[in-house]
Amino acid sequence: MQNQSNIKRDDFEYCKEVISKLSSYYDSKVVGQQKLKYSMIEAIIADGHILIESVPGLAKTTAAKAISDAVNGKFSRIQCTPDLLPSDIIGTQIYNQAEGKFETKLGPVFANFVLLDEINRSSAKTQSAMLEAMQERQVTIGGNTYRMPDDVFIVIATQNPVEQEGTYLLSEAQTDRFIIKETITYPTPDEETEILNRIESGKMVKTPAVLSIADVDKVQKLAESVYIDDMIKKYISFIVDATRNTARVLSPELTRYVKMGASPRASIAFMKMAKAVALMNERTYVIPDDVRAVCHQVLRHRIQLSYSAVADNVAVEDIIDKIVSAIPTP
Template sequence: MNEANVNKKGANNSGITSEEFEYAQDTIRKLSKYYDGKVVGQQGLKFALIAAIIADGHVLVESVPGLAKTTAAKVISDAVDGKFSRIQCTPDLLPSDIIGTQIYNQSTGKFSTTLGPVFANFVLLDEINRSSAKTQSAMLEAMQERQVTIGGETYKMPGDVFIVIATQNPIEQEGTYLLSEAQTDRFIIKEKITYPTPDEEVEILNRIEADAIQRTPAVLTIKDIDNLQAIDEKVYMDPVIKKYIANIVDATRNIDKVLSKEFSRYVRLGASPRASIAFMKIAKAVALLYGRTYVIPDDVKLLRYQVLRHRIELNYSAVADNVAVESVIDHIINTVQTP
């Protein structure tokens, strides 16, 4: 199936009006411009964050300290006039510190519920791998079901927009806890960022010297993000593209049928159906970011690392032989036939 056929079908079946398309493009431009005015470089991170927000998914960001993970997450939320919460994860953080708790009122003899900081439109979990497994699990219900349970009562997240942006440092081991597969699978993508270039670092110094890094008014509202997500759902995806996604994810589970025996021995666990859902949502967001109302195969491939790197688990042999998960993903993508 060539791109021309996808173009023709997509134009007829997307269901996106010209007004909706222009509105979506204008919203994306405002979000992108706001980011560029606050963060130097890190364009890959910007693209991933905006794509995840459009796709209504949670983001896991990994890098060594000092590379603007927290800043980028805060900037994205500052651009939108919504409720923002930052949770600094530490080993002694309790689940009740995140979701809330019941407090006994001695004068009335009754319990009252105090909601935690997770009740926001954008939640930044800073250094999530410093919190214990018990505390990490407190976020599972919130991230998946958009609700939490306190004292047997269920409390829904506020509004229609709820995005969790978590950061983690892969270097330090002391006082950290590995994220479980169930936890990482809730993140639609996992982005890794690297050091800035020398020119970008000079620009950082110039902005610091000029005191140019100041908070400016939001350029969007929560309603804008909600509308953008609704438009994104209308982006056309041909059944052939869906089958392509399913074949990629299936290949991660049957790696011995896709890769050579020498290479397939490194994979311990493949991706779950959440990977297929993530591919579909992210591919639609990528299409919209590139100004299209339909998905092409390249939209699926573009953020393949971000979708799969935390869903394919390698074994100790891969670690010993210095085999990166990204190389496994590339081999899978190159093997599965592109429509």
Template sequence: MDENVQNMTEELGKKAPSKSNINEIDFAYSQEVIRKMSDYFDEKVVGQKQLKFSLIASILADGHILIESVPGLAKTTAAKAISDAVDGKFARIQCTPDLLPADIIGTQIYNQATCKFETMLGPVFANFVLLDEVNRSSAKTQSAMLEAMQEKHVTIGGKTYNMPEDIFIVIATQNPIEQEGTYPLSEAQTDRFLIKEVITYPTAAEEVEILKRIESGVISEKTDPVLTIQDINKVQDIADQVYVDEAVKWYISSIVVASRRANQIPGFELGKYVRIGVSPRASIAFLKMAKAAALMMGRTYVTPEDVKVVRHQVLRHRIGLNYSAVADNISVETVIDGIVNSVKTP
């Protein structure tokens, strides 16, 4: 890491105050909203605590989330559960190889009765959009979501249509790229997601609990929403006010810069596996996710530990590894841990 950056981080860390503009009423309100989302998730999904954290944090941070696992591990169930907790418009798009961009964003249809073209908006115009198995669609269809996710509008027939103003979050699921019938997402596409979560198989005890809930009908039972769009808007505003000291911002910057110079970190042998570092979007994602993590942990200020907690979610889809990493069976999480550990905590 750059010596000047390291010195600046250490110096700021010695005098890092903790202050926040969040009052006690707003803080208590945010904790209640988080609790309701958490409880609703637990009613519908067994285990997957890390996924619950990532889903709630991405909503607080107002960002899109990419979820990856082999089929059958409740990716869709979890995504729908967290969105069903909120009384907003929900849309599910099942991606297939023959899915067209117009099937997502909409198109113009000729009305013979009026002899005019009419615009039919697609399912993407919703508060929560579940993009199921996104990497089973073609590259052309995947790119149709780029403008919507980043700019929060789409263009149909030369006219611009805006996404919902209050809240617009895409929850995309994908299968591992080695699965049959998948199309790898481009780096430009994955970078639009605030975070990426990877989930694994449940434990034996969790598997038994799943069977019990299936048998009793609890999982399929319809439950009313416990929150409104206004609740989410307010808690997002509160999360945005979480205090981040200058030392923590330098710490985030140091990690991001280190990812771009991984092969220059002294004594870091894994640096040779890094093909490309992360973009400034990673710094922004770190900032937003650290604020959300702090609020979820009952604090109105961010600590360096909050940054470490979200390191995998923020970086795993942004750091590019070379073929040597695949050949040597080096995971991106291992490389991320090495990069973060190379930066001194303020």
């Protein structure tokens, strides 16, 4: 498989350097949260949108801003609230009295990196306004179509799982647009001490970018050339199919916990993410371990659990592990 990739040696070394710089810049801005770092970098290489879930104060916004600052990209932060309108995100038409005509004012979604902070606080109507932008990389205002940036366009959305008042659950159609969903936890005492030390010393300041948007765009294109064998593609399809037909691979007790399986977007996400993981691990070809490494991120927001699972405190990650372990490795 090593000889099947079209990536040249110089391009491969270039990818390694870009990934290393991006990783180091993140570490200079964010203490800990290494799982989030790797997931974000892999998703960006795979050219996919990211959903991050955690309680407040765990550096979700800081991490998103760090990635954008590292590549000198145009960054927009949208604080989602119940009264936020679709036009506040995608833009609207404003009447120019002097010229007697309407002019289009583009919204903050027209950026390389768009942070939708606490996306589940915005109404369903506003959430749906992002669907066209995320999937088609375009929006429609006043009957006219406007394209997103041609190079890099990544939406990073955050949500708080513990608050219910004033929140709106994301629809399946919305969550499926995110290539991954990452969950993060509290820092360790040592990491929290380092956070305090950095704030006290004034190290939490903006530093110059180490890359450009062109660098990210090139790595994204090179990632598409990472070789993935047909057997690995079959492996992915078997895993995703098993989420829809759980009775074939799970016990009756576990099968009743799964309400709905993953869509074909999950298979696409697996392939793209596996290629990104291969590059992160300095390989130009995908192995089964690359697929298994991202199974939680790719499937946790695409498998719907039943009320029985919630009542029995069954984690979706446990169901995913059971499904993946039941599929023979090629």
